[in-house]
Amino acid sequence: MTRLGPVIAALCLTAGTLAQTAPTTRTPTCTTAGCHTRELSAKFLHGPTAVSACDICHEYSDPAKHSFKLKREGRQLCDFCHIDKSGAGQAHVHSPFAKGECTKCHNAHGGETRALLLSATTTQLCLTCHAQVMGGAHAHKPAADDCTSCHSAHASSHERLLSTDRRTLCLSCHADVGKALSSAAHTHKPVEGDCLQCHMPHSSAHDKALKGSPRELCISCHEKIGTQMQSASHPHSALTDEKSCTNCHTSHASTHEKMLLPDQAAACLACHDKPIVAAQNRIVPAALEVAVPEFHKHGPIAKGECAPCHEVHGGSHAGLLIKPYSAAFYQQYSDEAYALCFSCHDGSRFSQATTDATGFRQGDRNLHAVHVSQPAQGRSCRSCHTVHASRNEVMIADSVSFGQWKLPLNYSRTPTGGSCASGCHKPESYDRGAPAPAPALTPPSK
Ligand code: HEC
Ligand code: HEC
Ligand code: HEC
Ligand code: HEC
Ligand code: HEC
Ligand code: HEC
Ligand code: HEC
Ligand code: HEC
Ligand code: HEC
Ligand code: HEC
Ligand code: HEC
Ligand code: HEC
Ligand code: HEC
Known part of the structure; x- marks a missing residue:
């Protein structure tokens, strides 16, 4: 039930035209004589309103008071x-x-x-x-x-x-x-x-x-990764920043089965293109060498892979490595010290006499063994090799850290051997075709 009388009276009065009082019978149109122009003022008019068929919806409840009610209620009206x-x-x-x-x-x-x-x-x-x-x-x-x-x-x-x-x-x-x-x-x-x-x-x-957040979202399903990142003794900030998982992973589809971004090395270099100051002011060097086109790349890196060596989600070894790798220049030989390298390279060839297991030979004298397999002052792999990539063949470093000195190696290679003029000893060369010297496996000259 709707009481319209007072409203209509007010409208007519405001219009200030002929009608001083509300009409008591229905006039042919309710919108003439300056009344109810408001109903016609909208940009889009309803069909029946537009033709002033007001009585399709309204009927008098009391003509004397010019009061109206709706003809039908609720949806019936429409x-x-x-x-x-x-x-x-x-x-x-x-x-x-x-x-x-x-x-x-x-x-x-x-x-x-x-x-x-x-x-x-x-x-x-x-x-x-x-x-x-x-x-x-x-x-x-x-x-x-x-x-x-x-x-x-x-x-x-x-x-x-x-x-x-x-x-x-x-x-x-x-x-x-x-x-x-x-x-x-x-x-x-x-x-x-x-x-x-x-x-x-x-x-x-x-x-x-x-x-x-990407992190909350991803670990809501990948709980194992969540546990790994939270329990890692060596966490990786790449998972805890705002982009988190999406620093390295795509969310929908990928060329890689593990949903990695198309160029994994580039994704890492978004942060590792410069030295990073980590906890306790430790400097993590830049890793730009992984993406220098003309460099000789280590097998997995040539395939654009970092995960074979790194626990990218956080791990339990220094350098986020999957297994230990000695940080020392001098290293008493043990399989454990080089566990990382030996997870892919046969360890025995660095410690035993050989005629063919390594190219680093003087005749059949295993120069890897000579350098590496020393009880006290064995030279660790890092005293000759880089791990990611190098300007030199077989990933021989330009120079290696010896205390604060960058000790130069000056390595060059020949078809049957090579030479080095390092800060370790007088210039030496090796040749796989050379006759076997005796006795084998003496310590290297110092
Ligand atoms: C399709 C049905 C329909 C048509 C046609 C219609 N009305 Fe209404 N009218 C309503 C409804 C519904 C209300 C609101 C009632 C409520 O909310 O209780 C209303 C309310 C009113 C009111 C009260 C003031 C307001 O705007 O709420 C006036 C005055 C009014 N109509 C005048 C007219 C006039 C004049 C016409 C013809 C030009 C007209 N109506 C045509 C359905 C209609
Ligand atoms: C006058 C209030 C009102 C308006 C305006 C309104 N709704 Fe609703 N809407 C409701 C109510 C009441 C429910 C039922 C709520 C419930 O079940 O919890 C609802 C439910 C919904 C639902 C859930 C339906 C389902 O099956 O669970 C959707 C979607 C929705 N509305 C969309 C809209 C959209 C889109 C608009 C604008 C075109 C709109 N609503 C305008 C009152 C309204
Ligand atoms: C929750 C709000 C809501 C309610 C309630 C509602 N409508 Fe609508 N109606 C809309 C909206 C919004 C549109 C425009 C839809 C669009 O643009 O897609 C619409 C469109 C329409 C249209 C024109 C377009 C079409 O679908 O043909 C008609 C006629 C219509 N409504 C009639 C009704 C009737 C009759 C009722 C009551 C039984 C009603 N509506 C109840 C929101 C509502
Ligand atoms: C007397 C018949 C009539 C009644 C009653 C009526 N309508 Fe309409 N309505 C029309 C006509 C005619 C059109 C214009 C149709 C067109 O343009 O195609 C229209 C158009 C509409 C449109 C716009 C549709 C569009 O797409 O342009 C809406 C919304 C609508 N009516 C809602 C209502 C609602 C809500 C009610 C109830 C309060 C109602 N109508 C009652 C006849 C009516
Ligand atoms: C891009 C499509 C899309 C648009 C646009 C959209 N909705 Fe929804 N809406 C959805 C979907 C899908 C759901 C179902 C969500 C679910 O079930 O979890 C939904 C659910 C709802 C619900 C049910 C309650 C809830 O929150 O789940 C309401 C109410 C609602 N929408 C209202 C609206 C209103 C109001 C708007 C405009 C401001 C709107 N929607 C615009 C897609 C949309
Ligand atoms: C709704 C649950 C859900 C969410 C959220 C989710 N994933 Fe997954 N994800 C899955 C399922 C299911 C698989 C398929 C697992 C399988 O095949 O073993 C999968 C597979 C993967 C894989 C490949 C795993 C493999 O072993 O092949 C990666 C990587 C991955 N998701 C990363 C993400 C990242 C990053 C996010 C956040 C952007 C995310 N996921 C969010 C459910 C989810
Ligand atoms: C720093 C880069 C990086 C970030 C950040 C990262 N991932 Fe990964 N994710 C990888 C790489 C690389 C792999 C291993 C691909 C392979 O095994 O070849 C991987 C593998 C996975 C897999 C497959 C299962 C497995 O362990 O091999 C899942 C699931 C996954 N990631 C989820 C996540 C989630 C969830 C997050 C965020 C909390 C995340 N990743 C953050 C690089 C990243
Ligand atoms: C009617 C078209 C339409 C539909 C349906 C629609 N979207 Fe969108 N969506 C858009 C537009 C437009 C944008 C804004 C694009 C832009 O800014 O470039 C957008 C943006 C987005 C974004 C990016 C938001 C951001 O902040 O950048 C996401 C994610 C998204 N939509 C997901 C969805 C999902 C999920 C659904 C289904 C529930 C959906 N959309 C349905 C039109 C749509
Ligand atoms: C497993 C979670 C997940 C599901 C399921 C998912 N998305 Fe997304 N989507 C994301 C994340 C995370 C992003 C943010 C982009 C990024 O950084 O990878 C995203 C981004 C987007 C964007 C923005 C794209 C851009 O480049 O900005 C759109 C649009 C979108 N999603 C649509 C969809 C549609 C449509 C679906 C269903 C077919 C869908 N998503 C299903 C996780 C998801
Ligand atoms: C969002 C930036 C970001 C991205 C992307 C990122 N990292 Fe890191 N990474 C860091 C930061 C910061 C540290 C320093 C330690 C810390 O705070 O987590 C770090 C530390 C490391 C370390 C440990 C170095 C050390 O000496 O302790 C390794 C290894 C590493 N990242 C590998 C990767 C690899 C591989 C990728 C790509 C798959 C990658 N990172 C992507 C930010 C990033
Ligand atoms: C063959 C194993 C191996 C692979 C594959 C590998 N790394 Fe490393 N990475 C290491 C080792 C070992 C260290 C520690 C170097 C050191 O202590 O001098 C390291 C250290 C790092 C560091 C710390 C900076 C530094 O030089 O100490 C970053 C950053 C890093 N790697 C990024 C990457 C990225 C990015 C990839 C993939 C493109 C990758 N690594 C692939 C073995 C690997
Ligand atoms: C995930 C497996 C993997 C790990 C771990 C690994 N390598 Fe390699 N390495 C390869 C592959 C694959 C090649 C190339 C294929 C080949 O010739 O054996 C290679 C080749 C090399 C080469 C010869 C490069 C050349 O240009 O011929 C050197 C030197 C080398 N690795 C040193 C190391 C050292 C030092 C470590 C430990 C820090 C190590 N690798 C750990 C897989 C690995
Ligand atoms: C004194 C320097 C030196 C040390 C220490 C050293 N290497 Fe090498 N390594 C070389 C040289 C030189 C070559 C190249 C031999 C050739 O082909 O002429 C080489 C070659 C290699 C190759 C290629 C295959 C082969 O044997 O010819 C691998 C793999 C390799 N080294 C791994 C290691 C690992 C792992 C360690 C530590 C356990 C290590 N190297 C320690 C100098 C060294």
Whole structure:
């Protein structure tokens, strides 16, 4: 029941025209004589309003008082003409629509949108009841622009009033994502399913519409990695910064089965292109050599791999190494001291006499053994080799750290051997074709 009398009287008076009192009978149009011009002022007029068919919806409750009531209540008022808007047969019906609260969203007279909404935009309308969905600092653009780009306002055959199933919905706009997935060598398992395992449809506290920070999100499924990073005695800051896992991994698809970024070395060099000051002011040198094209690369690095030697998620050995590697220049020989190297290279060839296990020979005298397999002052691999890459063949270093001195090696190679003029001893050369000297395996000259 609606009492319109006082309002109409007031409107007519404000208009200051002929009508001094409210009419007592229906005039041919309610909008002539300066009355009810407001109902006609909207940008878009409702069909019946536009032709002043006011009495389709309003009828007198008391003509003497010029007071009106609605002819029909709730949805019947609208169904009279919009019977097709019943929403019947749809599995999911929007609560206010189901209750026939058409006028909680529509202005029966007209509006600023074609759909005659009570608010200036659809989104504003929806947010009058659903403000919480846009609570996050980062808005998903279509949600900020128009809620009906994904939802039906009335009813839908899909849950949450969506216009289609969720994955199809997301991919309908993000076709590039779909394309990347279908052409990728490896896809990340969850991305084959519901995108909302990781993303928020409306707004998020995180960038890229993510449900959580990359770290929280990734370890919510990859608990083992989470445990590893948290329990590591040597943690890696690459996992704890804001980008975290996405410093090295892609989220959707990759050329690599472990979802690594296309150029792993470049991903590492985003941070390791310069010396890093780590805890206790320890300097971690830059690792630029891994990406210098003309350098001789160590086997795994030539394939762009770092993980065969490094526990990139955090580990229990210095240098994030998977196994120990002596940091000393002089090292009493033991398999453990070189466990890292010997996980790929046969250790026996550094300690035993050989005719062919190494190219570092004088005839059949094993010069690796000569240098490395000393009880006290064995020379560790690092006194001759770099581990990542070198300007020189067989990864011989230009110079090595001896105390604070950069001791030069001046190595050069020949087809059958090589020579070095290092700070260790007088210049020496070796030749695999040379006759065997006797006795074998004496300590090197000092
Ligand atoms: C499609 C149905 C419909 C038509 C046609 C219609 N109205 Fe209404 N009118 C309503 C509804 C619904 C209300 C709001 C009642 C409520 O909220 O309780 C309303 C409210 C009003 C009010 C009260 C003030 C206000 O805006 O809330 C006036 C005055 C009014 N109508 C005048 C008119 C006039 C004049 C016409 C013809 C030009 C007209 N109406 C045509 C449905 C209609
Ligand atoms: C007397 C018949 C009649 C009644 C009653 C009626 N409408 Fe309409 N409505 C129309 C006509 C006619 C149009 C214009 C259709 C067109 O342009 O195609 C229209 C258009 C609309 C539109 C805009 C549609 C568009 O796409 O442009 C909306 C929204 C709407 N009506 C909602 C309502 C609501 C809500 C009610 C109940 C409060 C209601 N109508 C009651 C006849 C009616
Ligand atoms: C929750 C708000 C809301 C409610 C409740 C609601 N509508 Fe709508 N309606 C909309 C919005 C928003 C649009 C525009 C849809 C779009 O742009 O895709 C719309 C569009 C329409 C249209 C025109 C477009 C079409 O689908 O043909 C009509 C007619 C309409 N509504 C009638 C009704 C009727 C009748 C009711 C009550 C039974 C009702 N609406 C209840 C929000 C609502
Ligand atoms: C007048 C208040 C009102 C307006 C305006 C409104 N809604 Fe709702 N909406 C509701 C209510 C009430 C529910 C039911 C809430 C519940 O079940 O917890 C609901 C539920 C929903 C749901 C969940 C449906 C489901 O199946 O779980 C979606 C999606 C939704 N609304 C979208 C919209 C969109 C889009 C708009 C704007 C076109 C809108 N709403 C405008 C009141 C409103
Ligand atoms: C990009 C598509 C998209 C847009 C645009 C969108 N939504 Fe949603 N909305 C969804 C999806 C998908 C769900 C289902 C979420 C779920 O089930 O976890 C949803 C769920 C909802 C729900 C149910 C409750 C909830 O939070 O899960 C409401 C209410 C809702 N949306 C309102 C809105 C409103 C209001 C707008 C505009 C401000 C809007 N949506 C814009 C996709 C969208
Ligand atoms: C109606 C089209 C549309 C639909 C449907 C849609 N999106 Fe979007 N999405 C956009 C637009 C537009 C942007 C903004 C692009 C930009 O800024 O470059 C965007 C941005 C994004 C972003 C990046 C956000 C950022 O901060 O950079 C993500 C993630 C995203 N959408 C995920 C989704 C998911 C998940 C779904 C399915 C629930 C979805 N989108 C459905 C249009 C859509
Ligand atoms: C396993 C979690 C996960 C799933 C599932 C997922 N995404 Fe993402 N998505 C992300 C992350 C994390 C980002 C942030 C970009 C990054 O740094 O890798 C992202 C970024 C995006 C972007 C922004 C792209 C850009 O380059 O800025 C869009 C768009 C997007 N996702 C859409 C989707 C769609 C569509 C789906 C479903 C087919 C989906 N996502 C499924 C995790 C996911
Ligand atoms: C919703 C759960 C979920 C989330 C969130 C998730 N993943 Fe996954 N991820 C999986 C599943 C399931 C697999 C497939 C595991 C398998 O095949 O054993 C997988 C596989 C992987 C793989 C390849 C593992 C292998 O052994 O081949 C990597 C790497 C990976 N995810 C990284 C990430 C990163 C980085 C994030 C955050 C951006 C993330 N994941 C978020 C569920 C998830
Ligand atoms: C510094 C680079 C880097 C960061 C940061 C990083 N990863 Fe990895 N991740 C890798 C590399 C390299 C591999 C190993 C690939 C291989 O085994 O060949 C890997 C492998 C994985 C695997 C496969 C299982 C395994 O142990 O081989 C999962 C799952 C994974 N990462 C998840 C994560 C998650 C979750 C985060 C964030 C908490 C993360 N990664 C952060 C580089 C990184
Ligand atoms: C987001 C920056 C960042 C990225 C990307 C990154 N790192 Fe690191 N890394 C660090 C920082 C900072 C340290 C110093 C120790 C610490 O605070 O974690 C470090 C330490 C290390 C160390 C230990 C060095 C030492 O002497 O203790 C190794 C090895 C290492 N990173 C390898 C890698 C590899 C391999 C990659 C690529 C797969 C990579 N890092 C990617 C930031 C990064
Ligand atoms: C063959 C094993 C191996 C591989 C493969 C490997 N590293 Fe290393 N890396 C080491 C060793 C051993 C150290 C410790 C060097 C030292 O103590 O002098 C180290 C140290 C580092 C450091 C610390 C800086 C430094 O020079 O001490 C960084 C950064 C690093 N590596 C990055 C990488 C990156 C990036 C890759 C992949 C492109 C990679 N590593 C591949 C063995 C390896
Ligand atoms: C993950 C396996 C792996 C580990 C660990 C490893 N290497 Fe290698 N190394 C290779 C591969 C593969 C090659 C090249 C193939 C070949 O010729 O054996 C190679 C080759 C070499 C070469 C010869 C390079 C050339 O140009 O011919 C040297 C020197 C070398 N490694 C030293 C070391 C040292 C020192 C360590 C310990 C710090 C080590 N490697 C640890 C796999 C490894
Ligand atoms: C005194 C210097 C020196 C030390 C110490 C040294 N190497 Fe070498 N290494 C060489 C030279 C020189 C060559 C090149 C031999 C040739 O082909 O002419 C070489 C070659 C290699 C090769 C290529 C295959 C071969 O044997 O010809 C590997 C692998 C290798 N060294 C690993 C190691 C490892 C692991 C250690 C530590 C356990 C080590 N080296 C210690 C000088 C050294």
